[in-house]
Amino acid sequence: MTTRVILKRGRAKPLWHGHPWVYAQAVERIEGGEGEPGDVVDVHDASGTFVARGFISPASSIRVRLLTQREDEAVDDALFRRRLERAIALRRAVGLPNAETNCYRLVNAEGDQMSGLVVDVYNDIVAVQLNSVGFYERRETLYSLLEELLSPRSIIELGATRFARSEGVNNATHLARMDHAEVDDQERHVGPVDVRELGLEYTIDLEQAQKTGLFLDQRENRRIVGQVANGRRVLDLYSYVGGFALAAARGGATSVVAVDASPRALETAQDAAKKNHLSIQTVESDAFRYLGDSDDPSFDLIVLDPPKFARSRRELKSALKGYRKLHRLALKRLAPGGLIASACCSQVVPTTEWQRMIADAAGGAGRPLTQLLLNGPGPDHPTLPSFAEGDYLRFALFAS
Structure with missing residues (x-):
């Protein structure tokens, strides 16, 4: 007998609309045994009507990950x-x-x-x-x-x-x-792999990299930075392996400074610059510390691509405070008529609050900004309109 997960009354509506998760607090009871982790289970609403089918995880707050809403479709x-x-x-x-x-x-x-x-x-x-x-x-x-x-x-x-x-x-x-x-021998490794993005060549060590290697979700935004970099002095903060920095250099920037706290990432960025016959300067530093160094010059284009400042709603207030400080410091280093390309990958920070925070930082610095575009990840990162949790990345270009 297939395990049946029965939902509390009123909790099926998001699932009918295509939301792919059943949260633990939405479950009324489980029939036919609790189910082993990873088992296929059927989800029913409070009246017993079939809703969807997916994998159960008894210990997770995401109790069931849904894979089909068709009762006649097996998960196989x-x-x-x-x-x-x-x-x-x-x-x-x-x-x-x-x-x-x-x-x-x-x-x-x-x-x-x-x-x-x-x-x-x-x-x-x-x-x-x-x-x-x-x-x-x-x-x-x-x-x-x-x-x-x-x-x-x-x-x-x-x-x-x-x-x-x-x-x-x-x-x-x-x-x-x-x-x-x-592969039975766990000592075997694939080694560095040569890849190409937007015509730029990189060598990535997938077994040592952050995330899955190159932050592929930012590809189209790197294209945008390359398009507006011509003739500008560019600062790429949280540069990782230099994706934005290299796009700017190829786009005709007069100078490019890439700042990151990881020496390994900066080494990869410099190797990529040489591979593509481009010139960038790399600086190993915390972004806040670098921006606070008033001895360095101003820039015509500043890219801000920080890591997640918030993983839960409880961290939202402190995250907005951190983002605000980052933008305020960046605006102090932005030359008149300059551009700021800003990204946020914290899903729990709503887009409107993120934009309001940037406006507050700009107003406080006496540098009002005009938003030129608001973007997200590329089309190889599709999302569901019913699944706000999957809408995590926003990227905006501002003119001062």
Whole structure:
């Protein structure tokens, strides 16, 4: 008998509208056994009507990750194949991969109707992030499908995120498949991989990188920075491996300074600059400390791409305070007529509050700003209109 998760009265509405998560507090009771982590369960509303089907995680606040709303559709290998084939077709529809870009997101979890699964392609390497115990238990099936559909040289299984750990998944980053064979020797490594984004060449070490390697969600925003950089002195804060810095340099910036606290990331940025015959200056520093150094010159374009300042609503107030301070300091270093490109990846910070915070910082600095555009991730990072939790990245360009 299939385990049935019965919802409390009134809790099914978001799911009817396509929300892919059943929160623990929405569950009234479970029938047919509690279910083992990763089991397929059916979700029913309070009246007993079928709502959806997905993977259960008894210990997680996300009790069920939904995969289909069709009662006649099984959660099986055939479903995974259909979803992967659809994801590949959607990327091809938006022109990925192409001659300029061979690294992109293939599966964006909920946005591709595969809640808890992230798949990134880096040239001939596939990086897989398993945030769901259900997909973790079925990872070998996924790897076989990815090999069949993409023929990658290797598949890397990325280490557990906090979401995965909340579901009992505690794997470390390792090479899972090489040349269509399982890898038993955990000492084997794929090594650095050469990738291309917007015509720029990078060498990325996926087994040592933050996130999944290159922050692929910012690709189209790096394109924008490259388009407005010509003739400007550019400062790229929280530069990581230099994506914005290199885009600016190729776009004709007169000078580019990339600031990051990670020496490894800055070394990668300099290597990429040399590979692309570009010149950038790298500075190992905390962004706030660097901005407070009044001895350095002003800049005509400043890029702010900080890490998450808030992971929960409880941290919202302190996060806005930090963002406000960052923008206030940056505005002091911005030359008259300059541009600020600002990003926020904290999903719990609403876009309107983020914009209001920037306006407050600008007003306090006596540097009112005009917003030229508001953007998000590229089309290889699809989201669901019913799933606000998946709408995490915003990027805006401001003129002073």
